[in-house]
Amino acid sequence: MKNKSFKFTLISLALIIIFFLSIPIIKMFIGVSSDTLLKTIKEGEVLASIFLTMKVSAWAMIFVLITGLPLAYIIARFDFFGKSILEAIIDIPIMIPHTAAGIALLTTFGDSAIGDFFKFFGIEFIGTQYGIMIAMMFLSAPFLINGAKDGFRKVDVKLEKVARTLGASPLDVFFVISIANSKKDIINGALMMWSRGLGEFGAVVILVYHPMTTPVLIFDRFNSYGLNYSAPVAVVIIGFSLIVFIIVRFITNSLK
Numbered sequence: 001m002k003n004k005s006f007k008f009t010l011i012s013l014a015l016i017i018i019f020f021l022s023i024p025i026i027k028m029f030i031g032v033s034s035d036t037l038l039k040t041i042k043e044g045e046v047l048a049s050i051f052l053t054m055k056v057s058a059w060a061m062i063f064v065l066i067t068g069l070p071l072a073y074i075i076a077r078f079d080f081f082g083k084s085i086l087e088a089i090i091d092i093p094i095m096i097p098h099t100a101a102g103i104a105l106l107t108t109f110g111d112s113a114i115g116d117f118f119k120f121f122g123i124e125f126i127g128t129q130y131g132i133m134i135a136m137m138f139l140s141a142p143f144l145i146n147g148a149k150d151g152f153r154k155v156d157v158k159l160e161k162v163a164r165t166l167g168a169s170p171l172d173v174f175f176v177i178s179i180a181n182s183k184k185d186i187i188n189g190a191l192m193m194w195s196r197g198l199g200e201f202g203a204v205v206i207l208v209y210h211p212m213t214t215p216v217l218i219f220d221r222f223n224s225y226g227l228n229y230s231a232p233v234a235v236v237i238i239g240f241s242l243i244v245f246i247i248v249r250f251i252t253n254s255l256k
Helices: 002-031 034-042 044-077 083-095 098-109 113-120 129-154 157-165 170-181 183-198 202-207 214-225 227-254
Strands: none
Touching (some): 044 170, 044 214, 098 202, 129 183, 129 202, 157 170, 183 227, 214 227
């Protein structure tokens, strides 16, 4: 009897949060007619914004995979002075308001010495895809880095040491042992980063209003024309994201 009461309590509480997470999404899909949805999907501006958002978010994710995995491995494997401070710095973007992050990025990479340095190499962040990428990366990188860090910590150090005694190079050990055995956590972290980048608005809109990412386009249409004109765009990006999520989750859950 106590076991049944416990299960009933768990299910009841779980259904409450499922309600708040799922009903708004379901309501949006129900509230937009199929004709309006098809018309929205065919709009060049909408398709361009979706493609831009997904592409730049993916590039941000790839950049952090290349630079963030070594950082995650260092934190997971070594103890050093200032390690806690470094981990706090990585986590800060999650905690601060996104508009504040946008202002921080604007003052750093806009009209400044650092901005001029990048301009020398032909890279500008204000009003360009580079600006969108750096905003997405700044606010979503912690998800990938922390996910990879947790994955590396799960890998037994003895496996790495045995591989080294058998003649494997440090680079081989890193890719064949460390990354291979933490791939689920890395993929989950990368997925979380990519998806967080898709929805980034606050920092992006301060750095780059044009070209418009999908969140900025939704905001622009809501301000200019109201809910009826912006809701279909929101449904389209949610639909695209949901399809990608389901596919990636299926692949991830299939990994051993």
